Amino acid sequence: MFSVQIPSFHGKYLRDVFESIREQTFQDYEVVIVNSGGNSITDLIREYGFKEVKKNVKLLEARYLANEVSKGDYAFLLDETRPLRRDALSFISKNLHDMVIIGEKEVGESFWIKAAQLDKEIDLSL
Numbered sequence: 632m633f634s635v636q637i638p639s640f641h642g643k644y645l646r647d648v649f650e651s652i653r654e655q656t657f658q659d660y661e662v663v664i665v666n667s668g669g670n671s672i673t674d675l676i677r678e679y680g681f682k683e684v685k686k687n688v689k690l691l692e693a694r695y696l697a698n699e700v701s702k703g704d705y706a707f708l709l710d711e712t713r714p715l716r717r718d719a720l721s722f723i724s725k726n727l728h729d730m731v732i733i734g735e736k737e738v739g740e741s742f743w744i745k746a747a748q749l750d751k752e753i754d755l756s757l
Contacts, residue, residue: 633660633720634703638693639711642672649679651714657721663701665693 635652639645645664652662662681666672667688676683684696698706707723709715723731 632703633657633705633707633723634697634701635660635662635707635709635720636665636694636697636701637662637709637711638665638667638688638690638697639672640667642666642668642675642711644712644714645672645675647714648709648711649675649681651716653679654717655715655720656718657724659724660707660720661701661703663697665697667693 637645637648649662652660662679663684664672664676664681665684665686665688666676667686669687673683673685682700684700686693686696688696694708705723705727707720
């Protein structure tokens with residue numbers, strides 16, 4: 632079983648991310664949200680039936696807290712701005728290694744999202 636671990640600080644794109652999880656072709660997973668964004672996203676987390684850890688912490692501590700309450704055999708670290716392809720968990724389950732890094736679509740307009748997009752566009756094979 633995968634434990635999909637998501638730290639959330641503002642929740643603006645969580646519905647898109649939650650929908651992408653719900654639509655996974657691989658269904659053996661749990662979702663743990665570390666809610667540092669306050670009460671505004673609690674109802675959304677409950678709507679999807681995901682596990683919530685409510686504590687105002689920074690990213691590293693949020694990852695640690697999610698890992699503490701997770702029950703899965705594998706931790707899947709997901710950001711709140713990155714919806715998954717429908718076959719992401721299925722692909723990973725068939726390619727289990729110590730670490731699997733997958734490129735996914737970013738949502739939003741932050742500096743880091745623009746930097747990630749630029750990184751994808753740069754051809755380093757020269």
